[in-house]
Amino acid sequence: MNQLLKRKSRGDAWFDIINIVLLTVIMLLVLFPLYFVLIASFSDPNLIYSGEVWFYPKGFTLDGYERIFNDSSIWIGYANSIFYAGLGTLIGVAVTVFAAYPLARKDLVGRSAIMWFLMVTMFFSGGLIPTYLLIKDLHMLNTVWALVIPGAGGVFNVIIVRTFFQSSIPDEMWEAASIDGCSNSRFFWSIVLPLSKSIIAVMVLYHVVGFWNGFFDALIYLNDEAKYPLQLVLRNILVQNQVNSGMMIDVESYAAKMRVTELIKYGVIIVSSLPLLMLYPFLQKYFVKGVMIGSIKG
Secondary structure: OHHHHHHOOHHHHHHHHHHHHHHHHHHHHHHHHHHHHHHHOOOOHHHHHOOOOOOOOOOOOOHHHHHHHOOHHHHHHHHHHHHHHHHHHHHHHHHHHHHHHHHHOOOOOOHHHHHHHHHHHHHOOOOHHHHHHHHHHOOOOOOOHHHHOOOOOOHHHHHHHHHHHHHHOOHHHHHHHHHOOOOHHHHHHHHHOHHHHHHHHHHHHHHHHHHHHOOHHHHHHOOOHHHOOHHHHHHHHHOOOOOOHHHHOOOOOHHHHHHHHHHHHHHHHHHHHHHHHHHHHHHHHHHHHHHOOOOOOO
């Protein structure tokens, strides 16, 4: 490290030092709120209100997590979110890839007109009411399809995947394969998809995060609480302060109920974040490569 710094000019060394300091500060600003929520979920809410909890839990308790794990609505929401995220990601990635590949081929007639048509939808839409009426007319209200179909194949994602195909799958590869008698479908399944693992992983991450964190579509289109995703259950707890009565059955005083409610709020944030925190490390190496697609030419 010292030899590396010696080979750098003084200006470059100061530039690196300033970058390290700034990035460290930004990292702490991002991580500390998450860390605080974690230690707060194990701490006495009264000590949190008094400002005594900063760097480690005080008044250690697992009461909040015990009530969360014993509440059926949390587990039902978990199961629903996993199902919606899995099905929605499968449909969304499939539609995105199937739309992007033909648009990346120069022999597709009218591909420029199709792209312009798709890009218009990024800036103009019918709005919430026409969309709701369309979902209603399609008889998708209060069904899983209202959550996974309308957002499948986002135009922005199609553009990203198309750019990947254009920059990573050369036309010469298709020409060589066609000379050997390879059909379009076989070329796509046997050559294009195996070479596109990085961008597919990025699309999987985008869709999983979107479905896992989404609650607005469920709020609009679902009226059966048994079908609520986890984020809608959390919204009722965090925003509307609606905690399941079964979680408070042994709490009598109002002050005790507020204390337990705060513990539950911190706990459900941690519980709901765990799946994405566990998934991201497996996709991170593909994510870094995929998001750089199209940034370097030549």
